[in-house]
Amino acid sequence: MRKIWVSLVKMCGWHFVIPDLKERPELRHCVVAVAPHTAMADYFVGSAVLFAAGVKPRILVKREFFNFFTRPLLLKLGLVPVDRGNRHNGLVTKAVETLKKSDDVCIVITPEATRKPVKRFKRGFYEIACQAGVPIVLGFMDFKTKTAGYGPTIIPSGDYEADVEKMLEFFRPVHAKHPEGWYFGKNKN
Numbered sequence: 001m002r003k004i005w006v007s008l009v010k011m012c013g014w015h016f017v018i019p020d021l022k023e024r025p026e027l028r029h030c031v032v033a034v035a036p037h038t039a040m041a042d043y044f045v046g047s048a049v050l051f052a053a054g055v056k057p058r059i060l061v062k063r064e065f066f067n068f069f070t071r072p073l074l075l076k077l078g079l080v081p082v083d084r085g086n087r088h089n090g091l092v093t094k095a096v097e098t099l100k101k102s103d104d105v106c107i108v109i110t111p112e113a114t115r116k117p118v119k120r121f122k123r124g125f126y127e128i129a130c131q132a133g134v135p136i137v138l139g140f141m142d143f144k145t146k147t148a149g150y151g152p153t154i155i156p157s158g159d160y161e162a163d164v165e166k167m168l169e170f171f172r173p174v175h176a177k178h179p180e181g182w183y184f185g186k187n188k189n
Contacts (some may be wrong), residue, residue: 001076002051009048017149018053026153027137028055029103031095031129034139035121035171037110038181045141047077049148050108058098059108060091092127099132108139111167117183121164130156138167144175 010016021027034046043061050057056078063081066074074081082091095107107128111121129136138151151170157163168184176182 001073005044005077006048006052009045012146014045014048014146014148016049016052017147018049019150021054024137024150024153026135027053027150028106029099030106030134030137030153031099031125031132032057032106032108032137032139032150033111033121033125033167034108034141035111035167036141036174036176036182036185037112038115038179039177040115041143041177042110042115042141045148046108046139047079049139049141049150050078050106053150056102056105057108058095058105060095092124092131095124095128096131099128099134106137111164115178115181117181119183121167123160126156126160126163130158136163136167138170140171140174141177142174143177 019027032050034042043059047057047059050059059079060082061079063083065079066081098105099107109125109128111125112118113122113124125136136154136156138154139149140151141148154163154166172184174185176185179185
């Protein structure tokens, strides 16, 4: 199923930037922060990158996508339902436990946490990385160049604002599917 998914995305003209896992072993055990997130297409392209890389992702998505028909397939693909309407849903704790149970799994999160424009990243992805003691790897999808993949690795310093600014330096030039929904890309050249 995953190979078919990857093939379909590549047939649509996408190219992947995937480093060798031997050179970047942190890709197997990390939080992958993917941005920009402005369209449903982000899930299809982003998950294809993860599948092509050969990592074991746990992709957090809103629970509304899970129903009687879709649930088995989505769970098989590594998607995890999240109740975004409940601020006390234990998401950070569950994600940290997942990372601590296995050194061969990555948690995938969009720091914006929504496809709507936001003026700041949500903090949960950072808390997960800090509490689990894992790095944050930046994932991207550039819809202008049809290139998607992995960017730099950020080791959380404990200074959230400074670390997020480093992330935004990388993400700012990336072209979102819907640029009007990518607040941080507005100041591009």
